[in-house]
Every structure is written in C-alpha cells, then in structure tokens.
Amino acid sequence: MARHLITSAIPYINGIKHLGNLIGSQLPADLYARYLRQRGHEVLFLCATDEHGTPAELAAAKAGQPVAEYCAEMHAVQSRIADGFRLSFDHFGRSSSPQNHALTQAFAGRLDEIGLIREVTEEQVYSKADGRFLPDRYIEGTCPNCGFESARGDQCDNCTKQLDPTDLINPYSTISGSTELEVRETKHLYLRQSQMRAQLAAWIDSKKDWPILTTSIAKKWLNDGDGLQDRGITRDLDWGIPVKKGDADWPGMEGKVFYVWFDAPIEYIACAQEWEDAGKGTDWARWWRTDKGADDVTYTQFMGKDNVPFHTLSFPATILGSQEPWKLVDYIKSFNYLNYDGGQFSTSRGRGVFMDQALELLPPDYWRWWLLSHAPESSDAEFTWENFQTDVNKDLADVLGNFVSRITKFCRSKFGEAVPEGGAYGPAEEKLIADLTTRLQAYEGHMDAMEVRKSAAELRAIWVLGNEYLQANAPWTTFKTDPDTAAMQVRLALNLIRIYAVLSAAFIPDASKVMIDAMQTEDDAWPSDVAAAVMALRAGHAFTVPDNLFRKVTDEERDAWADRFAGTRE
C-alpha cells in the first residue's frame, strides 16, 4: 500500500482535443490510476483545464461570449467528454479557479522575496483598435527580406527569416486587421531561471530511471546555446491571474496578469485544493507538502513530449525556487505523437478524429483499447482506420467478447444459468493456472513500469489463454461422454470471466463492469493467487448471459469514417 499522486497534462480550454491528445497524457494516466487503485494503493488523480491566455480570449470573442463565460462552458464540455471516456479524475479542475489565483500569487511573491524575479522594461506592439498588446504571432505584415505579404511578427513563413514585429512593412493585427499599431513601452516580470540552472541540472541528473525522451529534451533546454534563459512570467492581458505579491499589490504591475506557462502547472497543486473544497476529500496538503505528510507520496506526471520542458524545468524552477517544501515530481512519463493516416491530426483542417466525434461513433472501450495498445511510447505511432478495425474486431470482439459469449451460452444450454459443479481441477487446469500466474506477473510488471503497450499485449495473451483452454479441452465434446468433467471445465471458464473482468478494468472499464455484472458477483479482488481466484465463483452461483460485449466495426463504417475524417483539404 503506497500513496500515488498522478497528474495528466492539463488541456487548453479552446476547443475539443483529438485522439492524439487523449493518448498523449489523459488516457495512460487514467490507466495507471485505475490500476494502482485496484492494487489497493491510495491514489489522487488530478487534471484540469488550462484557461488563460490570448487564444482563450480570441476563441471567446469569436463565440461572442465573455471569456469567463466561454471558459466555464468549455470546461463543462471537456469535463463531460472526459466522463465519456471514463477518465477517472478525482477532480477535474480549472486553472482560473480562486485557489489557483491565490496560489500563483503566493508563489510569485515568494520567488520575489528570494530574489528570483526581476523587472524588465521592453517595447511591444500595441493595437489601438484591439485595445491590447499583440503577441508576435498575432501581427502580420510584409517581410522586409523577401516581400512575402503574410509574414508573422516572429518569423517569415516564406523565407524563414527570424523577425521582430517592428521589422514588418505595413504591419497589421491579425485579430482585427487594424493597421493602427504602435510601439509602447511596458514592464514585465522575469523568472531568473538562469540562476537555477545548476540546481535544475543536478536534479535532472539524479533521475536515472527517467525515459531518454524525457531527459534528453530537458538537457537540451538546459545546455543548448547560452543555457537556460530567464523567462517572462507576465503579460498585458485582461484575462488571467492579476499580478500580485501574495495578496498584496505589486507596484508598477497594475492591470497585468501572469503568463499562462507560469500559472498553469501551479494548477496541479491548486487542483488538489479544489478537490478538497469541493468536498471530495480532505487534507490536500498531505499530497503536496512534504512537511505535511507528502514525503511518502510518489508523484507521476503524464504528458506529451511537447510539454516536457515545462515539467522538467519551468515548473520545477518555480517549486525549487520557492525554497518551500513542495512535492517535486518523481517520474515523468512522456509520449510521442499519434499521427493520423500518414499525417498529423489537424484542428484547422478538420483532419482526424476528435474526442466528441469518437464517442459518437463507438463506445469508449473501443477507443481506450486501441489507443492504449498503440500508445506512442518509443516513437510516433500511426492511426489508420484499417488497423483500428482489424485490431478492435479481433482483440475485443473475437478474442475477449466471443470467449465470454461462447462459454456463458454453452453453460446455459447444458447446465443452466448457474455455475456447475463437476469434479476437482485436474492437470489441464493446473497448467492453465500456472500459465495464467506467469502471465499475470508479467502483466503486473509492465503495469507497474507504465509500459502501456506491453501491458496491453500481455492482457490480450491472458484472454487468449481462455480460448486455448476451451479449444484444447473441448467441454462440448467431453459433455457427450463425461458431463461431470465438462461441468468442471465450464466452472473454470466461468471463473475466468470474473478474473478477466478484474484484470481488464483499467483498459476497458465498461466491458469489465458488464462481465462482473453478468457473473453477479461483488468480488472484484485482484487475482494475485490465481489458484484461489479460479474458485471464487462456486458451484450453484447464478449468472446471466450478457449481450455481446463488443460488436464489430464493418467495412462500410470503416470506409465512411475514413472519408468523413480525412479533412477538408490538404
């Protein structure tokens, strides 16, 4: 029994995420959280929406809503979709929460006390029509180098020359199209990450068991060029957390907010406070403060590879810089990208399947199983409809679903809807128990190590054992000459259904529940002792024959979906 804090990278608020985002953090985090809970560990699994910044403001404006209202609505949408995929967050918070406001301001004040914050006066482009400072990428104009007319403020996409917004000829705001731009001086706070380089490097180096993908990205940022750079942590925006030192005003920073990258990871902590304040638990500090009981917590973060720098450097810089006893991450599990049929998922082109659409097509288990069994762990992975169809049909419908179907229906027709008696288990059953024990240990090892694909492969192999057993021992043949032995064989197979339900729950929770319900049992104990587990359902125990666990994806559906999600244009 151990205590595990698990967080998934928090998705940005503007819009619905695609399947690549799902398998990049939330889904594997959920798998791990569910597994650890099943093994009897105490788990706090947190996720939230990342709500601040210019994109949220623009999305709200486009929707014709106040940004706070827009975010509240989108949070509800994302929350509902997360439920749809059975993501078992203990709390799904919001980075715009009052808790995060207070905590972010407290961190900033603390970092300032320690001397890790400096003020910088810089020039930025201000748009009168928009009434706001414009981030570089929201300014376009003609490239002074090649004459390209839609060069962005930070770089010309045509000649790739790096630009400053003030270099552009005839610059305009991409938000309003206005050309009434002017350069204004503005003051911002910078976090002196450069001063923490050695400390962060030592911390990273101490993490010998982290995946290469994680440490290599971190070290690149730490060591490339002039090394880790100081970063601005404030912005001239309306929507965000007001810049304050704790609850005191910050002279000269009136009307400014913290930059999202600073406040978003702090939400991991604030989310635990939200969890407590929502009445879902008590003593949040026990999970986050090593001086208040969190020293025995194992903290694991899940994220896509694009998020690694923030979790290995930026957020730890905040934590370590505060010199307060906050819990630091113990293990970072990062993922590569899932590609869609030879290219990238693309929101703007409508290319690929998004989370809400996926749930319209098929129940969550189908997606969970395919995505997890193809998780992009060692390199980018590939989604194709053909692959999805054959894998889901074979693994879920044919191997697992059909196993449940064939044995429950056989039993019903020969012995009725109750576990039959028969004699004691013999050599064939002992061998199955031994094989199952071996595979179960391998499965546990992979799950403990967060080896997602390998876990899925092992689980599938466990399902196959049931079919092998039935095929080799053929109770339908045995029944003709030796009904008693056939009864024993069926009794074993029915017990396998319960075991499969338990072992599969983290991957396919809905189907798992159907199996448990069909077996009419409350016993969902982990089958550590397989020999005992195959006797959990005793002779005479009533069960029901469930509907088919999984239907098959047809060729027509596959083709129609491939066509529908191909995107509007290349």
Added chain:
RNA sequence: GGCGCGGUAGCUCAGUUGGUUAGAGCGAACGACUCAUAAUCGUUAGGUCGGGAGUUCAAAUCUCCCCCACGCCA
C-alpha cells in the same frame, strides 16, 4: 542549416549491459474444431534488421560516413 527521435517480416511493433538457428500480434496459406459474435485453436511461409565502411572471436545491438521520414530550433 543545427539538433533530436526513428528507419527490424505485407501491416503495427518487441528486441535487456554486443553472444547460439532475429521475436509477437495482425494479415496470408493449410489443418483441427463446431460451444460461440462466419468466432476459436494449431501449423507453416515471410526479414542479407535503411545503405556502406570499421572495431571485435562475435553486431540489429558499439564507431564513422551517407540516404530516407518525422519533429524541434535557428
């Protein structure tokens, strides 16, 4: 242009610190079975491990060069 991760059977992928005939699942062929969602189980075929050079008694596994794909950065 620099850097990073990859390039292993038709497809999706495993391959520990270099060591006997390079593995799995799917797909294919053949066979068995008929309880079941035309499901299941078994057998077989299939790869000069991107190309070249080198180190070594021994390399998919180390070194160098090149090619290809993807990503990041400038």
